[in-house]
Amino acid sequence: MLVQLQYLRAIAALLVVYFHAILQLAKVNPAIDATAFTYGETGVDIFFVLSGFVMWLTTSGRATTPVDFARKRIRRIVPLYWLATLFSALVALVAPSLLKSTAFDLPHLMASMLFLPWINPVDTTMIVPVIVPGWTLNYEMFFYFVFALLLPIREDYRLPALFGAFLAILIVCHLLPETTATKFYGEPIILEFLAGAALGWLYGQKLLLPPRWAWVLLAVAFVFLFVNEALVRPEDRYYGWGIPALFIVYSAISIDFSKLPIVGWLNYLGNASYEIYITHAFTLAFLRIVANRFPIGALQQPVVFVILCLVLSCIVGAIIHEIVTPRRKVRIASRPAADLG
DSSP states (O other), X not given: OOHHHHHHHHHHHHHHHHHHHHHHHHHHOTTOOOGGGOOOTTHHHHHXXXXXXXXXXXXXXXXXXXXXXXXXXXXHHHHHHHHHHHHHHHHHHHOGGGOSSOOOOHHHHHHHHTTOOOBOSSOTTOBOOXXXXXXXXXXXXXXXXHHHHHTTSOHHHHHHHXXXXXXXXXXXXXHSOOXXXXXXXXXXXXXXXHHXXXXXXXXXXXXXXXXXXXXXXXXXXXXXXXXXXXXXXXXGHHHHTHHHHHHHHHHHHTSOGGGSOOOHHHHHHHHTHXXXXXXXXXXXXXXXXXXXXXXXXXXXXXXXXXHHHHHHHHHHHHHHHHHHSOOOOOOTTOOOOOSOO
């Protein structure tokens, strides 16, 4: 099994948690200027490349129907996401003061449940669902939808068809009058899924990097990812952040991790990364409320607050993971799906 994919899932999830923890820190202690430490948004780009790679890898050489593919994706993603969305909407309805970026709005709620892009009623500059980090799942489900439609195509032609479909989507979205849908689906960030699928094809053809150079490129790509996060605007993330994420995944899959000791806790967090990603917004909001209502000195310290955010988000995500994951004997790194779901 490609245990390195689990490692990357864990790292990507922790990067996103760290990014949102820094944003919450500014609300806990406005006197602290944490802008110099605002990193981690690029974890999403790693997730997207991983998603394309895994979708290709798990369907290559197998007779998978669009219905079977969709059923597995829905079973994995939808129940927890719907539960979290309904809970967030309920809180927004009965205690709106607790939430800073969510308000109860029925059309917005319905669009969120259906994974459709919708303008946030609180901040009309953002196209995000009830659970703000869920905007990535809107892209994920869209990618799954397009990918499922192309599964009946012979595998030799599937990757070119995927390239053609995504390029056509981008072109059409830019030619049509601007709407919420064309603006959302017209973002070049969707090319990161395409890049991941291309990596899946390369892996299947055994067109990989020499291991020695893969380790070097892995380190360099991570450095470029963090440097570019400071230098490249989020609007240009598809190349500024997407390309380093692409090389991170390409380098990782070129290394034979089976010859290395398993990092158990990192592998476990990779398995629980979806649950961590979905629930961390609630965990961070809870810590923010506690820090604001009970001004304990330690909670006001940036390092302590951020570490608590990371640790508690992992604990809550792990608990939810244990609840929602069927109890069965599994091999280490048993769930190869390295995307958000």
